[in-house]
Amino acid sequence: MSEQKKVNVAVLGATGAVGQKMIETLEDRDFPVKELKLLSSSRSAGSKISFKGEEYTVEEAKPESFENVDIALFSAGGSISKKLAPEAVKRGALVIDNTSAYRMDPEVPLVVPEVNEEDIKENKGIIANPNCSTIQMVAALKPIDDKYGLKRVLVSTYQAVSGAGNDAVDEMNEQSRAMLDGKEYETNILPVKGDEKHFPIAFNALPQIDVFEEDGYTFEEKKMINETKKIMHMDKLPVSATCVRLPFAVSHAESVYVEIDKEAVSVSDFRKVISNGEGLTLQDNPSEQDYPTPLSAAGKKDVFVGRIRKDPDVDYGFHMWVVSDNLLKGAAWNSIQIAERVVTNNWL
Amino acid sequence: MSEQKKVNVAVLGATGAVGQKMIETLEDRDFPVKELKLLSSSRSAGSKISFKGEEYTVEEAKPESFENVDIALFSAGGSISKKLAPEAVKRGALVIDNTSAYRMDPEVPLVVPEVNEEDIKENKGIIANPNCSTIQMVAALKPIDDKYGLKRVLVSTYQAVSGAGNDAVDEMNEQSRAMLDGKEYETNILPVKGDEKHFPIAFNALPQIDVFEEDGYTFEEKKMINETKKIMHMDKLPVSATCVRLPFAVSHAESVYVEIDKEAVSVSDFRKVISNGEGLTLQDNPSEQDYPTPLSAAGKKDVFVGRIRKDPDVDYGFHMWVVSDNLLKGAAWNSIQIAERVVTNNWL
Incomplete structure (x- = not known):
């Protein structure tokens, strides 16, 4: 990505198959990350993950984890999204949710950037990433x-x-x-x-x-x-x-x-x-x-x-x-693409 | 199968995946085999295969192999069927061919017994077994x-x-x-x-x-x-x-x-x-x-x-x-089914 305003990013489900790909894709795309927060369930908290040469410790996700987060990439299962997405939104984060929790919610845009990028603008704090298939x-x-x-x-x-x-x-x-x-x-x-x-x-x-x-x-x-x-x-x-x-x-x-x-x-x-x-x-x-x-x-x-x-x-x-x-276009890459369009178009 | 007139059976391609299943199915169905002849290319000739407790030696298939054969089950590839099926027919055998060689030949019935058993009667010496799928x-x-x-x-x-x-x-x-x-x-x-x-x-x-x-x-x-x-x-x-x-x-x-x-x-x-x-x-x-x-x-x-x-x-x-x-309904079993219908209906 070209030079942009930098944003604070959280990845929830950082140790999962999709979460790992999200972190790799953020690095690979040189996404304008100011601060990165890696979150998971209590079970996986404490794991170490590297991003751009630095080691990050995965923290247990709590409502307060989303203070000061601009974009929160969720991929930790539908029930966790249901619980934590409203908390993240309440704290000002834009949630890009890769679970099925909000996909069919008429209030939530469901976005594949090549198809319906403009729908991003209709979001009220949550954008859903569709099912991989x-x-x-x-x-x-x-x-x-x-x-x-x-x-x-x-x-x-x-x-x-x-x-x-x-x-x-x-x-x-x-x-x-x-x-x-x-x-x-x-x-x-x-x-x-x-x-x-x-x-x-x-x-x-x-x-x-x-x-x-x-x-x-x-x-x-x-x-x-x-x-x-x-x-x-x-x-x-x-x-x-x-x-x-x-x-x-x-x-x-x-x-x-x-x-x-x-x-x-x-x-x-x-x-x-x-x-x-x-x-x-x-x-x-x-x-x-x-x-x-x-x-x-x-x-x-x-x-x-x-x-x-x-x-x-x-x-x-x-x-x-x-x-x-x-795991890429079907999940991590589509989520990061949405995040890129948000940043590029100043839709945050 | 119930008691029937016994017939001489040849299996061509006896060492292949389908040929092996044909021999097993003949045994399993207690098909009324009088004499069994196992045939293959020169490469596999000499292999030993057991049928109903007896050991058979696989012979190289030649035109003369089909003398005195009533039913010849072919599964050794299309080019071999093209070469040997007419030879088998000339010697009085009914060929049930599991290759694509004759399937679309308008003179050759293509048979799945549950669907078009009656077409067997139209044969002029060759019946084609359809493609597995x-x-x-x-x-x-x-x-x-x-x-x-x-x-x-x-x-x-x-x-x-x-x-x-x-x-x-x-x-x-x-x-x-x-x-x-x-x-x-x-x-x-x-x-x-x-x-x-x-x-x-x-x-x-x-x-x-x-x-x-x-x-x-x-x-x-x-x-x-x-x-x-x-x-x-x-x-x-x-x-x-x-x-x-x-x-x-x-x-x-x-x-x-x-x-x-x-x-x-x-x-x-x-x-x-x-x-x-x-x-x-x-x-x-x-x-x-x-x-x-x-x-x-x-x-x-x-x-x-x-x-x-x-x-x-x-x-x-x-x-x-x-x-x-x-390998069964898609190949061996369908071929043996055709053979059973031929014998049961006295269509030989």
């Missing part, structure tokens, strides 16, 4: 809607284990090793830590992310459906989703099918629209076997789009394969 | 079409590595171990052995199965599209597919979206139709976290269906999650 999809949908008009979205996801936290990645690795060695293994975390049953993720696929709702959809699927409509300001857009957890650590992939409001669009025109989209990298050359994969997208900030092709029977239907690092 | 999908589509009429199918697959052979599974396991240990690994087989580039499958997802066609679809996707129409005798059915290889050894999973020719069908009625479908097991109870996974379906013959739910915006649209062992 939603962010990368709407980033790809935005230029399509701008150019052709979106009529319908159907998505099947291929989601990384780090979306369920560092513990889930550890469990996947331990299960993998045990299965390769023909040994016993434990299964305590996925699909949902607090749910009744647990199934192995190693060498498997789990068609459940988050808890089930009454209608048979999971909460993750509901997030994709509802958040997409909110971010894109398209309440009536038909969106449906199937969300699946797969045995890889980083990057979500998505098989996205769209119907557009225009006929006779060529694949090469569609590709051009994607390649000009903000925050998108077109990676789509079948003859060179060029397409994104979870491993190829890991550690990168962009949303990668490949496998673009037209439905053989439906002239206005297109497939794409959308891949992005779920 | 197609078989389990059409098994699930059949009762839906019978009851409601199918209008459209969209599928995103989650396919097991064993579909690319035993070598690919070995490579996945070696890559997994190396990645867990932070060591170097080799990448020589997937996505397509004979293709230019290779990518790691361990802790990754590869949106390429088989080679790319001119229009950007892979051959695997084309197989799902074209074979579905042929098996179901629905040339005009809109079908589109995205096929993805995932890091697990056995069972393909599929996120299948269908539009039916009837409105106001309830999820519970739809479930009833699936639970009554031949060869299908309904495994769908969200409140109990009950749904099929690749690990839960491995080693079983049925096609498992769960996660049935209605599109929130499209009253005639339904999702399902279809999982089956790709």
Whole structure:
């Protein structure tokens, strides 16, 4: 980032998978941090984390922790956000919340900067960071809607284990090793830590992310459906989703099918629209076997789009394969991007 | 199987992933084998394989190998089928071919017994076994079409590595171990052995199965599209597919979206139709976290269906999650099923 007014930043959930990426991204982007405060639950307080060569001690998050904080990046779980976000706001901080606590609150803007940056201005102290799987999809949908008009979205996801936290990645690795060695293994975390049953993720696929709702959809699927409509300001857009957890650590992939409001669009025109989209990298050359994969997208900030092709029977239907690092664009980077826009536009 | 006229059976590709499952399934089903001949390429000839307590030596497949064979189960690759199937037919054998060599040949029936058993009678010496990912999908589509009429199918697959052979599974396991240990690994087989580039499958997802066609679809996707129409005798059915290889050894999973020719069908009625479908097991109870996974379906013959739910915006649209062992129903078991129907119905 270019030279800006410096701000006091707090990261809540600093020792978690996303919190760590937030701290790395603040450093990597040279975000204009005046003072940095790293916060966590009492369990992780006392941990040491380095930022720009200096060692910071993680402190237990309390309401008073947010005194003198300008921007507070929250990623410590929904119940903690519910408890502490109002306290931070009361003390004058702008909260950028990476949990599902406030995403569907009509008073809280839900923001992917490439899609609805202007919504940031509507905030009353809290800006919600969307769900990881939603962010990368709407980033790809935005230029399509701008150019052709979106009529319908159907998505099947291929989601990384780090979306369920560092513990889930550890469990996947331990299960993998045990299965390769023909040994016993434990299964305590996925699909949902607090749910009744647990199934192995190693060498498997789990068609459940988050808890089930009454209608048979999971909460993750509901997030994709509802958040997409909110971010894109398209309440009536038909969106449906199937969300699946797969045995890889980083990057979500998505098989996205769209119907557009225009006929006779060529694949090469569609590709051009994607390649000009903000925050998108077109990676789509079948003859060179060029397409994104979870491993190829890991550690990168962009949303990668490949496998673009037209439905053989439906002239206005297109497939794409959308891949992005779920901890970066899906979480930490999107939050920092929001913070950058706030600072750059003097919206604080 | 009940007591039948005994027949001479040959298995070509006896040492491969599918060939091994064919031999196991013949034994498991107590198929009325008079004499069994195990055949392979010269490279694998000489291997020993046991069947019903007796040890068999695998012989190199030659045209003369098929003398006195009643049913020849082929699973040694398309080019070998092209070369040897006519030789087997010339010598009076009925070939059940598990390669893509003859699947779209208008003279060759393409059969999933639960869907189009009667097509077996049209054979002129060769019956084709469909592609693994197609078989389990059409098994699930059949009762839906019978009851409601199918209008459209969209599928995103989650396919097991064993579909690319035993070598690919070995490579996945070696890559997994190396990645867990932070060591170097080799990448020589997937996505397509004979293709230019290779990518790691361990802790990754590869949106390429088989080679790319001119229009950007892979051959695997084309197989799902074209074979579905042929098996179901629905040339005009809109079908589109995205096929993805995932890091697990056995069972393909599929996120299948269908539009039916009837409105106001309830999820519970739809479930009833699936639970009554031949060869299908309904495994769908969200409140109990009950749904099929690749690990839960491995080693079983049925096609498992769960996660049935209605599109929130499209009253005639339904999702399902279809999982089956790709080496059994997707290959060996479907071939043996065809052979059983041939014998039971005296269609030899």
